[in-house]
Amino acid sequence: MSELRQFVSQIPPITRILTLTSLSVAGLFSIDIVKPVSLICYWPLVIKKYQFWRLITSFFVCNIHDQPMQSLMDLYMIYSYSRGLEENKFINIADYIFYYVIVTPLILFTSPWTSALSLQSALLSALTYTWSIANRNQQVNFYFITMKAAILPAVSLGFRLLLNGKQDFLQAFVGMLAAYLYNCLETSTLGPLMSLIKKDSNQTTKRVGTLNSLNSNTYIEELYYDGYLPAPSWLRKLITGSPNVAYVRPRNNFSDGTPLSSDRSPTGRTTSSNTSFTSRTTAFRGKGYRLGN
Template identity: 25%
Template sequence: MASSGPAEWYNTLPTITRFFGTACVATTIAMEFNVVDPFYLVLDWRMVFQKFQIWRLVTCFFIIGGFSWNFLMRVILIHNYGVGLEKGVFQFKTPEFLYMLLFGALTLLSISLALPGFNLIVLNGPFVFMLLYVWSKHYPTQNVSIMGLFQVQGFYLPWAFLMINMVLGGSPWQDLFGIFTGHLHYFLTELNPNTRQAMEPPEFVHKFIAWTNAGHVSQSYVQRQGPAGVFRGRGQRLGGN
């Protein structure tokens, strides 16, 4: 590990989390050096509906802010818990991981539209908190060190970060929206057997993962394609085949 350079470390990151983290860092650099005006990236529903600036529905998830302590902590959270999920619980279920992110993004966009009073124009914070919450539900007993100051079990991790944010003077609402979104997904996919099948990734998600070779397509989907399927890459090697 000591001989590995930054490029080698970067290439070992799982594809989807690597893309998201890179987009967040690149957006921060572009904003910091005035390459792009944040006004054109934040979620402005009036501009979306009236000017058809639909890119705002995506770029609002990449905005962290300028280089700061908050930026550093957000990048660490993306690395620790985004990578932790993609290489852990979702290691052989890349479509499920991507679909979870899409579900979370659509849920947060809906909350922003339905509750304009909360002024949710930047959704990176609640989106990352959603990842943190889902991770905590899958690893509830794992001990985690927070900034090297104290340890908590995974189950309490989102609430610990929520309290830290409040102590530092931040509003709890964005974190709570992220927790709500993460719990909604966990409830629909893990706790409620009546909704598990409905939460399975649709065909286009599987096709996208197979087309981009971004990860493992589920074995059941590969089998549905039959021997004449056009999909290749890691998806067909699932399960050691």
């Protein structure tokens, strides 16, 4: 029991809340204490009956699959991607909360278009996209395919359409669209898609070896940019008690406050049945003294 408590305490706070709440909701469903219909995002009840809690609880409701293991695996992937982002991309907790403040309303507002009742699948797709951009040069395994993380979102969308149908594809698409808009805000650009269009429109010579070019680090770096969107001062003050707090917890890979770049990847190893990724670890980091001082 102490080992379990220690493991849970080592999970970053936002990821811990997201994961444990989703597990608790799934457990309440399984023993029929709570019915999924009371927590899903159903807009008529939100508007007419003022059941505003549905706007939050719908992100913790697992999708109903023919195979229950699929829901459990989706939850594990949410844990993996969320932990990778919280430990290695965002400087402090307030910035990571600000990420959800932007992404989740976008998913909510598009849910009537997709007829989605559970929004956890869209949230997973948003986390997948943001993690893939932050770790774009990292090698990942998706089912039987090895690829760079930069193209994982597109491949994931394709598999959802082929295996689960149009409904699941639309839910994943709106989640990635929300994460894409967040990426536009944090980089002050129109995103990777616009970079790709401009690159193709300015191409004056015939490209040789297209496949190798698409897989090269140079090509990927031209499409994706590093950015960082700090939380507003009022949110930082609300979370940390001061708008000028730089850190509220130690970072895993680096301590200089620099956002995650292409040559830095999350520490550790995370695997799942359909997606896995491995990264470099540092055995000894030293005290950080600069030579010549």
